[in-house]
Amino acid sequence: MSCVKAFTLFVTHYPPLCELEQVYPEHVSNFHMAFLLNEPDITTDAGDGEVQPEFITFLYQLTKAAAGRSYGLNVARLADVPDPILHTASHKARELETMVNARRKYKKLLSDLWSISDKSSLVKWLQSNS
Structure with a gap:
C-alpha cells in the first residue's frame, strides 16, 4: 500500500x-x-x-x-457584515496594499543595486532612479 x-x-x-x-x-x-x-x-x-x-x-x-x-x-x-465594518476594512486594505507595493519597489531597487559591479553601471542606475 x-x-x-x-x-x-x-x-x-x-x-x-x-x-x-x-x-x-x-x-x-x-x-x-x-x-x-x-x-x-x-x-x-x-x-x-x-x-x-x-x-x-x-x-x-x-x-x-x-x-x-x-x-x-x-x-x-x-x-x-455591516457596512461600517466593510468601509473600515476597505480603508485598511488600501493602506496595506500601498505598504506592500512600497516594500516590493524598495526590495527591487536594492536587488538591482546589489547586482551592479562597475562605476558606469552605478551612474546609469542612479540617473534612472532619481
Missing part, C-alpha cells in the same frame, strides 16, 4: 505565499475558486474615494493559478 503525503495549505488573504510556486514548482501549486464579477467597482458619492466591492458569484470550481486579487470584502458583504 502506498502512502500519499499530501500537505495542503488553504490561505485566503496572504498573496506573498503565491510566490512559493515559482520557488518550488515541483511541490507547490496555486489554485483559486472560479468566480464571476457581476458589476464593476462603484465609487461612492461620499467624496472619500471609497470603492464598494462589486457583486461576486463563486462557481465552486477549483481553478489552477492564484486569484488576481483578494475578494475578501466581497465575501464579507455576502456574509452580511
Whole structure:
C-alpha cells in the first residue's frame, strides 16, 4: 500500500505565499475558486474615494493559478457584515496594499543595486532612479 503525503495549505488573504510556486514548482501549486464579477467597482458619492466591492458569484470550481486579487470584502458583504465594518476594512486594505507595493519597489531597487559591479553601471542606475 502506498502512502500519499499530501500537505495542503488553504490561505485566503496572504498573496506573498503565491510566490512559493515559482520557488518550488515541483511541490507547490496555486489554485483559486472560479468566480464571476457581476458589476464593476462603484465609487461612492461620499467624496472619500471609497470603492464598494462589486457583486461576486463563486462557481465552486477549483481553478489552477492564484486569484488576481483578494475578494475578501466581497465575501464579507455576502456574509452580511455591516457596512461600517466593510468601509473600515476597505480603508485598511488600501493602506496595506500601498505598504506592500512600497516594500516590493524598495526590495527591487536594492536587488538591482546589489547586482551592479562597475562605476558606469552605478551612474546609469542612479540617473534612472532619481
